[in-house]
Amino acid sequence: MHIYCRIDTAQAYCDTLSQRFKLDECPLDEQFYLQYDELGLALCKRDEPKLTPIRVDFVEGAAAHRRKFGGGKGQAIAKAVGLNKGATPHVLDATAGLGRDAFVLASLGCKVTLFERHPVVAALLYDGLERAYLNAEIGPWMKERMQLHHGSSHVLLEQQPLFEGEVDVVYLDPMFPHREKSALVKKEMRVFQSLVGDDGDADDLLTPALQLASKRVVVKRPDYAPFLNERTPSTQIKTKKNRFDVYVNAAMK
């Protein structure tokens, strides 16, 4: 997939992104294309010109709003990883996507290691992180707490040397087919899903995740989805449309 670079001085950076994530070798629906402009890297669709380009922005917009007003450690995701117990665990987000959940956890103090296998998603996330690292307000703690590795968690979860220190929590949020009529599903979500597909191999992540996590594995699911790998969790935290299935290995300290 080609990056259309709209800023002359950024051509070298775009070439680096292409090489790093092997974007030219990424066979995709030709309706998709990548664009680099003054707001960063964005995924666009030729047949949906009105679609807001999909990009990762941790500095402004929805992510910044949630960081400031989202409810802090009272949020369901924070409770699910055990933040309400006073801990700030090292979380391995093995299905990082656009990094939204990881950013919530990092902004609440967790060190978060992110794994993402899709080359285009990983490139969008990398670019969003690089821009955030430069921001005076959030850059210093983001550099310390959020690190991305591009690759499949089916392989990376076995590669201990990648992590500094112990992994307390493995977080999984694989794509699951939407049940609602497509018109009701948020447009951006629908486009993202058509890019990534359904993560039909996600069941196989649970066992290595449980072997790695010293404290717990948290699986985010739509409320209608079955348990991952048909395994009943130790406990559940429910929100309006989702639930967090929590598999406890040991108590949080």
Ligand SMILES: C[S@@+](CC[C@H](N)C(=O)[O-])C[C@H]1O[C@@H](n2cnc3c(N)ncnc32)[C@H](O)[C@@H]1O
């Ligand atoms: C639903 S999205 C995750 C959204 C994310 N929680 C967020 O807040 O932005 C699922 C992502 O997991 C990635 N993924 C699925 N299986 C994976 C695996 N085995 N290794 C690495 N990434 C994986 C997909 O490519 C997709 O980008």
